[in-house]
Amino acid sequence: MTPLELLAPDEMGRADRVAMAAGMAGPTLMQAAGAAVARAVRARFRPCRVLVLAGPGNNGGDGYVAARLLEQAGWPVAIAALAPPRPGSDAAGAATRWRGPMVPFAAEEVARAGLVIDALFGAGLARPLEASVVHVLQAARAPLVAVDVPSGLDGATGQPMGYAPQAALTVTFFRRKPGHLLLPGRSLCGRLELAQIGLPDSVLAEIAPSTFHNGPGLWRLPVRPPESHKFSLGHVTVPAGAALTGAARLAAGAARRAGAGLVSLAAPDRATAMLLRSGEPGLMVAEEAPAALLGDERRNVWVLGPGLPATPATRDLLRRVVDAGRQVVADGGALTAAAGKPEALHGVSVLTPHAGEFARVFGAPGEDRLAAVRAAAARLSAVAVLKGADTIIAAPDGRAAISDNAPPALATAGSGDVLAGMIAGLLAQGMAPFEAACAGVWLHGAAAERALGGRPAGAPLLPEDFMAEIGVSLASVLSSRP
Ligand SMILES: NC(=O)C1=CN([C@@H]2O[C@H](COP(=O)(O)OP(=O)(O)OC[C@H]3O[C@@H](n4cnc5c(N)ncnc54)[C@H](O)[C@@H]3O)[C@@H](O)[C@H]2O)[C@@H](O)CC1
Ligand SMILES: [K+]
Structure with missing residues (x-):
């Protein structure tokens, strides 16, 4: 299984140094990295005229190694060096072993190539590419294979520093980087291959990675003991507004499907209660004012927001629910x-903003969304979920996870209400907030994938449709676990 830890470029550099301090040789790692690139190229492309664009650092060094190995395999290869490696460096060592043709670092050369290997910059990218370098990269007509990352892409954030080329294939080493999963980085990488180059997993003990790829290996779903009864599986309460009752109903329906023992809607008035009762038979509808339900401590989790108006009354309700010691999504x-x-959100367990809501509450997240979501979580001592095609989940203790399984079909009204309800349903059963949020986000994507059933990932999908798949998605995770 692909390891779940993600390493930012500086953490990758530390991993490298820890391994070297333990006696691992730099040239050995470089040889393994270059060999992995050559192997991936040979597996995915037919022999053709290859041009390797080599930068001055170790990323370029990997390129020299890959060039040599492809040439040995009989491929026509040339290298265009942006700048020579620093004398005495590992990359300089790799360069001296290159006996094949060197060509000018020029657009015409790139345009003539049948395959371009981008070994300009990787983890050491320090500033945006110069315009002349962008010009050369943009001349490529052929597929581009990126070593570690497409040059210009910030491996920590998934944002290009100005420009990064579109790769057909990216080969990275030891662990994936956040920028391989965060958009637009994930798209720019094309197909991503992770190669092991001999760095032992034990170096991670010193790095203590805190960023993860979200997936079932990261959390454990609650398993119902045989003596379970509905009151032992939590009670989710969803106050509904008078308008947009559908949002509250979706959240409540999702909480049920995620396994909460009891789920009830709280209606603001009699007419709304009637309307809500016409929904699912298993949903309870309370007609008391939400605050009157706070005395019942078995109502352990509240979903506040889907279909509620953005008013001071909603803010007050949130405060009362939090002060009563209940968990809030x-x-x-x-x-x-x-x-x-x-600070009005202080005390909630999980908040699930989309980009617009995040900006409204905390201000625009800027280029480094991962850092912004971590900061939001720390500021509120709550789990923050920034929803999107690359949903980021951060815990106040610094852990963060990135999800990449959401099909674009999830970009539809009501989808977020379902997610909030799912997270609440998992929380109600006793999952910790970070795990509940990660599991909710992943199962949400998995349910949508199932509902699509082989249709294109961007095909329209109704929340009702993928809600029906939550139970199966959950069951398949449970049954894949010993
Ligand atoms: N475990 C590891 O960390 C390993 C790393 N390897 C490779 O090493 C790479 C990292 O190597 P380095 O740390 O040498 O860094 P890079 O090779 O990414 O780049 C560093 C060099 O580029 C210059 N530079 C940075 N941004 C520039 C810009 N925009 N314009 C012009 N010059 C710029 C820097 O001054 C420095 O000379 C990884 O991406 C990977 O490809 C592999 O060799 C194997 C093992
Ligand atoms: K690169």
Whole structure:
């Protein structure tokens, strides 16, 4: 299985140094990295005229090794060096073993190639590419294979520093980097291959990675003991607004399917209660004012926001629920009601903003969304989930996870309400907030994937449709576990 830890470029550099201090030789790692690139190229492409663009650092060094091995395999290869490696460096060692043709670092050379290997910059990227380098990269007509990352892509954030080329294939080493999963990095990498180059996993003990690829290996779903009864599996309460009752119903339906023992909607008035009762038969509808339900401590988790208005009343309700010691998943109206006032959300367990809501509450996240979500989680001592095609989940203790299994079909109204309900349903059964949020996000994507059933990932999908697949997705994770 692909390891779940993700290493930012500086952590990767530390891993490298730890291994070297333990006696691992730099040239050995470089040889293994270059060999992995050559192997991936040979597996995916037919022999053709290869041009390796080599930078001055170790990324370039990997390129020299790959060039040599491809040439030995009979491929026509040339190298265009942007700058020579620093004398005495591992890359300089790799360069001296290259006996094949060197060509100018020029657009015409790139345009003539049948395959371009981009070994300009990897983890050592320090500033945006110069315009002349961008010009050369943009001349490529052929597929581009990136060594470690497409040059210009910040491996920590997934954002190009200005420009990064579109790769058909990216070969990275030891562990994936956050930028391989975060957008637009994930798209720019094309197909991603992870190669092991001899670095032992034990170096991770010193790095203590805190960023992970979200997947079932990262959390454990609650398993119902035989003596379970509905009251032992939590009670999720979802206050509904008078308008947008559908949002609350979706959240409540999702909480049930995620396994909460009891789920009830709280109606703001009699007419809304009637409307809500016409929904699923298993959903309970309370007609008391939400605050009157707070005395019942078995109502352990509240979903606040789907379909609630962004008003001071919503903010007050959130405060009362938190002060009563209940867990809260804050979404929609509850988030917008905290626009510019993040402290209004203090005490919630999980908040699930989309990009717009995140910006309203905390300000625009900027280039480094991973850092911004971590900062939001730390600031509120809550789990923060920034929803999107590359949902980021961060815990106040510094852990973060990146999800990449959401099909674009999930970009539809109601999808977020379902997610908030799923997370609440998992929390209600006793999962810890970070694990519940990660599991909810992943199962949400998995349910959508199932609902698509082989249709294109961007095909339209109704929340009702993928909600029906939550139970199966959950069951398949449970049954794949010993
Ligand atoms: N475990 C590891 O960390 C391993 C790393 N390897 C390779 O080493 C790479 C990292 O090597 P380095 O740390 O030498 O870094 P890079 O090779 O990514 O680049 C560093 C060099 O590029 C220059 N530079 C940075 N940005 C520039 C820009 N925009 N324009 C012009 N010059 C710029 C720097 O001044 C420095 O000379 C990885 O990406 C990977 O490909 C492999 O060799 C094997 C093992
Ligand atoms: K590169």
